Amino acid sequence: MSTTATSPVQGKPQPEKNGRPAVSAKPVTWKLPVTLSVLATLAFIFFGLLGPQGNAKFGVSSGGDFFQLPAIEVPAFLSGIVLSMILLGLAGYALVLKARKNVRPPRWLPAVFTVVFVVAFLIWVVGGARSPSISLAGLIAGSVTLAVPIVFGSLSGVLCERAGVVNIAIEGQLLGGAFTAALVASLTHNPYLGLLAAAVAGALVSMVLALFSIKYVVNQIIVGVVLNVLVSGLTGFLFSTVMQSDPEKYNSPGELPNVEIPVLSGIPVIGPILFKQSVVGYLMYVAVIVIWIGLFKTKWGLRVRAVGEHPQAADTLGIKVNATRFWNVTIGGAVAGIGGSFFTLVAIDSFTKEISGGRGFIALAAMILGRWNPIGAFFAALLFGFADNLQSIVTIIGTPVPSQFMAMLPYVVTVFAVAGLVGRSRPPAADGIPYVKG
Template sequence: MSVQTLEAEPRTVTVVSWKTQIILSVVVVLVALLPLLAPRKGDATFRFAGGSEILAVPDLTLPGTATAWVGVAIAAVIAVMAVMRALQHRTLPLWLVAVHAAALIFGFLAWAAAGSEGTLPMISLLSGALALATPLIFGALGGVIGERAGVVNIAIEAQLLAGAFCAAIVASVTGTPWAGLIAAMVAGVLVALVLGVFSITYYVDQVIVGVVLNVLVIGITSFLFRQVLAPDQATLNTVEPFKRLAIPLLSQIPVLGPILFRQTIIVYLMYVIVFVVWYGMYRTRWGLRMRAVGEHPQAADTVGINVARTRYMNVLIAGAIAGMGGAFYTLVSVPRFNPEMTAGAGFIALAAVIFGKWDPIKATLAALLFGFATNLQSVLSVIGSPVPSQFMLMLPYIVTIFAVAGLVGRSRPPAEDGVPYIKS
């Protein structure tokens, strides 16, 4: 009797996570409760014209409650598709998640603006959201770079605030905002250098160093504001800000033109830096080494990569980018420095890093969510919507809590994030 030996075929085991499906379904139910429990009479008018476009887009008037139900229905179909794909061990494409969010947001806006006295200015809403999200995007990119290299950057708030402070002084003294922008980058690098020295060279707990730097920079800038800037406001704290710059032809594109291409130079720099960071992280040797020292520094050291030098370089780059975000506050938003004017934006940027799963594009989208919610509460109050502004402001933080808790898919940081590398 012959014995036949069978080679075991390799099997791939796919672990199905239902977190994304659950959160999509829960959000659909929560939004559906609005037209169900509080139906609103009247129509909602959306204005898509920003002025001087090549082709003017007429206002769109829709029944508020009915449009909300249509948005809920579209999102519900996508939630069902997500469940079906999970049963087939298939992931849900990111574009479907984006459609799900867009349908619910549009339905919510229609419900909130129904019967209001004014129209909902979509151009102002979205362009303002982009402007408000710009410093958050810079901070989030700095956080992504630092943490991908293995250094937790809790000090984003300090880098933003130091950048805003130095930009105000240098721009006031020199009379040009470009000098202020460079000074903001230098300030961010200096804060990052302190973070690197303590966390990379002396192996101090990175979270503690970041928290201490935040408190230190808040104290220093507040003290110098009272002792130096306030007594000589006209000379040291009066900034000539960047003006809005409309890009020819591109700014004339209907809808997208006024939103994307009628911004300040810092916003245009943000477009470039987002692409450069994404491309560099996944397509260049710099990005490969950065991710290597964040995931497995021992292996990187074995193949000849200087872990400490690589981490230092990326932490300093991250500080320069975050400092540019700080410059936005004094060179664009408010033409002078005020104590604690960043108002915790660094922590929101850090939340965007986690929400975006340490990816530059996803972190940028997460920062845009915060900017959208911040601007939305102002727009809804202007048109007379009954939605409390405090409710709109808390939504991004609720979403972030879900993200940090791992309810929006898997959120795994780099393996050696926050772990000092001690060469054996």
């Protein structure tokens, strides 16, 4: 007797091949409780027992704020003890749920654990520095800025993988967008045209991915890796032969100005983050909201998710599976291309080899940590941006933590996030599986 599975399109039971359901229940493993327990124990030892004896000071307001708030100063040792005990309590709760009830910890638990751990780590680092004081507003604003290309890259991954195509080529799309933005903006003396050209470049890279992986059914991982290498080599060659021959003409794109909203930009902490951004920064917030609404609140989004979960069922309902995948991959590439323009039109006003610096792969990790959800991917990207920004700031304030460790911090966060805190997070059921009709 064959079993049935629920169609993501109609919500009705549908027979499956080999008598097995399309999606099986995820087993409850020890991975998350054990990971949290190890991290909590390390936090108790280093942040608590071996924590610095001084105070950590965090400035909240900056000179341009509409009103000033006093700085926050906390004892580093006591704070480390209290916060590490909270971490041990959260880890213990996760262990109890698994051992006694065989229940997966609630979703809020890893999120709260991450926030508490980051706060404890920050107090530990700042409290032991030669200048135990940093600007909290500057730290957060800088983290959001550094997260911009990661957010766009993760959104590109969400759009592609929700439709069933693995997008390993995010790095190439970011790099292609950065190069094209710099070249077009330099030739036209208009950074806004460079921004538009970056989206076109990212879309073209994605079209190549879509053509080979969807039409010719080539392995999606291999195509993505090859595209990354191809774009890296092509942009590096053109940089050496064209841009360096006349940097003033070919590699002077100018910068997109920050657009400051009066009064609102002066609100402490959140003002510079939300209301004092470049055009790319504002587009990041718009893209997160629009893609989330599109995927989960519209008929188009329902079709896309159906294609990514059960393409056979979607096809029987008249949805053009491969056409949907093709255009989703193309749109995802355009989104990543816009993120690439951040490097040359916002961060610095020129292009250099490998300017994306592997952030396309970190964007993939953010997408997985965010559970293939635009909002989740956004907050995961902020975590990586925070780690990237923190390693620069702690070097300035003279922390005893080795600079080599701080430089690898973003990548350590990536490994822990994907391997430990997420565990068996399930991608769309048909992700990476080509669809051949008939």
